[in-house]
Amino acid sequence: MKTAYNIDYLLDLKGEPCPFPAMSTIDAYDDMSDGEVIEVLSDCPQSINSIPVDAKKRGHEVLLVQQDGPTFRYVIRVHK
Amino acid sequence: MASLKKAWNPMLAIPILGALSAFYFGLTQTFWAVTGEFTRWGASLMNLVGIDTSHYSYLKLIHYQGTVLDRVDGIMIIGMFLGAFVAALISNNVKLRWPTSKIRIGQAIGGGILAGFGARLAMGCNLAAFFTGIPQFSLHAWIFTIFTVIGTYFGTKIIKMPFFRPRVKLQRKNSHTLADLHQGDHTSRNRVLLILAGVAIVGLFFVEANKAALLPWVLVFGLAFGFLLEKGQVCFTSAFRDLWTAGRTNMTKAIIVGMLVSTIITYFFIHSGIPAKIMWAGPNVVIGGFVFGIGIVIAGGCETGWMYRAMEGQVHYMLVGVGNIIGAMLLVISWDALAPKIVMPFPKVNLLTSLGNYGGLAFTYGALLLSLLLVMWYERHFFKKNSQPTKEALAHENGL
Numbered sequence: 001m002k003t004a005y006n007i008d009y010l011l012d013l014k015g016e017p018c019p020f021p022a023m024s025t026i027d028a029y030d031d032m033s034d035g036e037v038i039e040v041l042s043d044c045p046q047s048i049n050s051i052p053v054d055a056k057k058r059g060h061e062v063l064l065v066q067q068d069g070p071t072f073r074y075v076i077r078v079h080k
Numbered sequence: 081m082a083s084l085k086k087a088w089n090p091m092l093a094i095p096i097l098g099a100l101s102a103f104y105f106g107l108t109q110t111f112w113a114v115t116g117e118f119t120r121w122g123a124s125l126m127n128l129v130g131i132d133t134s135h136y137s138y139l140k141l142i143h144y145q146g147t148v149l150d151r152v153d154g155i156m157i158i159g160m161f162l163g164a165f166v167a168a169l170i171s172n173n174v175k176l177r178w179p180t181s182k183i184r185i186g187q188a189i190g191g192g193i194l195a196g197f198g199a200r201l202a203m204g205c206n207l208a209a210f211f212t213g214i215p216q217f218s219l220h221a222w223i224f225t226i227f228t229v230i231g232t233y234f235g236t237k238i239i240k241m242p243f244f245r246p247r248v249k250l251q252r253k254n255s256h257t258l259a260d261l262h263q264g265d266h267t268s269r270n271r272v273l274l275i276l277a278g279v280a281i282v283g284l285f286f287v288e289a290n291k292a293a294l295l296p297w298v299l300v301f302g303l304a305f306g307f308l309l310e311k312g313q314v315c316f317t318s319a320f321r322d323l324w325t326a327g328r329t330n331m332t333k334a335i336i337v338g339m340l341v342s343t344i345i346t347y348f349f350i351h352s353g354i355p356a357k358i359m360w361a362g363p364n365v366v367i368g369g370f371v372f373g374i375g376i377v378i379a380g381g382c383e384t385g386w387m388y389r390a391m392e393g394q395v396h397y398m399l400v401g402v403g404n405i406i407g408a409m410l411l412v413i414s415w416d417a418l419a420p421k422i423v424m425p426f427p428k429v430n431l432l433t434s435l436g437n438y439g440g441l442a443f444t445y446g447a448l449l450l451s452l453l454l455v456m457w458y459e460r461h462f463f464k465k466n467s468q469p470t471k472e473a474l475a476h477e478n479g480l
Binding site: 001002003004005006007008009010011012013014015016017018019020022023024026028031038039041043044045046048049050053054057064067068069070071073075 | 085086087090171172173174175177178179180184188239240244245246248250251252253254255256257258259261263264266313315317318321322325326327328330331380381389392393394396397463
């Protein structure tokens with residue numbers, strides 16, 4: 001699937017149980033610059049209550065949340 | 081249909097769980113709880129391999145008798161598993177997920193053992209000594225909660241060590257194409273499994289209806305509990321742990337609101353004559369809460385958390401369940417040595433008796449609201465502490 005924006009990073013956390021998907025995603029923001037976009041994959045459905053919430057709390061922009069199968073996808077633009 | 085497939089906001093799912101758990105108490109005269117039943121499962125397993133359990137007083141204390149299909153807790157738990165499975169199928173969340181490393185396997189079993197032991201030592205887990213224990217006005221639930229909070233703080237220190245970190249690296253991507261998720265189409269598989277689950281539910285309904293008029297209703301409540309836990313992705317561990325890992329409070333607040341709802345309904349049932357479920361408020365609760373707090377963080381989930389995740393096919397959480405049962409059995413074996421020292425000499429404190437009806441109610445609501453305020457204050461404090469001051473802010477601070 002094509003996106004209108006460039007995706008700078010991919011973080012594939014499939015297989016990781018809670019809370020590691022959320023913790024690793026927060027850590028990843030530290031390695032990114034303002035305006036960069038990250039795509040996060042997680043098959044821990046509980047991440048729906050953590051990854052988008054954490055992103056917004058830190059002032060980042062949630063571009064996409066996809067939850068139509070066991071693997072969830074989050075695309076986030078980092079604002080610093 | 082779309083809202084059935086998506087996850088529900090915990091702020092919706094948990095208050096419904098709070099109300100249902102109170103009505104469950106009104107119906108069954110017992111509270112929504114799971115670890116006691118898992119302890120009975122452990123005892124049945126011990127009997128199965130030829131270990132005589134008749135001299136363990138803990139099993140008498142928790143009324144270990146009959147089969148899972150005869151016990152209120154037993155049929156409720158089967159309902160929870162089936163309800164969570166149905167919810168996971170509807171959400172298309174079912175997939176066998178294998179642990180990624182031996183470290184994770186060790187975490188699941190080791191953390192599960194600690195949590196199982198701690199929960200049973202304190203006479204309850206995240207339910208009977210927290211979510212359904214506080215609305216029973218039992219002082220032990222408050223003590224347990226405080227020490228669980230402390231335990232999760234130390235547990236978080238442990239899982240933050242590099243040893244436990246995922247080995248996953250951030251990959252440079254630079255592309256306009258989303259990754260292929262290789263999800264496959266599970267529509268027909270899910271449909272078959274849903275039909276099988278439906279057959280099991282209907283079958284159980286008739287089996288239970290022949291045993292006692294109450295039991296089919298217990299099954300219905302169990303189904304609703306499991307369904308809501310999965311749909312809301314309700315993780316009690318997250319409510320404590322993620323305060324420390326991420327300053328996240330959505331689950332914590334939803335759980336407090338859930339208890340605000342269930343406390344008043346439970347109060348009316350107790351007032352109408354159903355005896356409240358009160359447990360010993362002794363050092364066992366202090367130690368149990370602390371050990372439980374560390375255990376759930378290492379394991380990544382508590383008792384209700386592993387139940388719905390196991391039904392989603394997360395093998396990690398099936399192992400947490402195994403750990404919980406092992407931990408509960410270790411407690412059964414050590415109870416007769418521990419109880420005379422740290423449990424039995426201490427009183428069972430019912431806040432409605434010691435503070436009076438309105439005093440107990442006022443204390444519970446006051447303490448719950450105070451907890452809510454504390455959580456909100458903590459969140460603000462966390463983000464203030466962790467925010468990187470910008471150049472402008474620094475310049476402003478320096479009076480430039």
